Amino acid sequence: DAGITQSPRHKVTETGTPVTLRCHQTENHRYMYWYRQDPGHGLRLIHYSYGVKDTDKGEVSDGYSVSRSKTEDFLLTLESATSSQTSVYFCAISESLAGEVDTQYFGPGTRLTVL
């Protein structure tokens, strides 16, 4: 199994509070992703990173920011949590060697509830 951990695994917070989720990898993979998973929508990309300090927005990035100061850590911040951000959040990693597309390996997920 790929070495990916997410913390916390469960969190309950109140509307308007900032929340930070952490993804940590031990694989030294270049690419890291944050997805949210909601019923009927599958997995939707929030942000992704293609290197240290290099990030790009996904399809549902409003209300979220990310940072990657080290290869192994990718942080997702909800600046002011809203109930619509209640979801399960998955981190994923992948590598691309010599231009070949590699698979994504997913972390165990974080269940976030915003009251």
Next chain:
Amino acid sequence: QQPVQSPQAVILREGEDAVINCSSSKALYSVHWYRQKHGEAPVFLMILLKGGEQKGHDKISASFNEKKQQSSLYLTASQLSYSGTYFCGTLPSTSGTYKYIFGTGTRLKVLA
């Protein structure tokens, strides 16, 4: 726009076959297939690249029709362990990035 998967849900008896389809509105460079058990993370099944051949392992195989921007996952002689939700993850040809777009999923349940 997310790829459309069909069917949305399917129930099988052990030993029966199933086909899951993934259709995109964009030209695709690659398609990945994943299976997710309830409460767990998605797990990689296989990848198909533009210009590549049909792939498979054990009793699960997949095809990729670049012209139709479609991929299909074939489950042969299904087992109880095949139950879960299947997702296709697509990488558009024009993306220029590794931003994957996932389909909405197909729930598959295999009964004894």
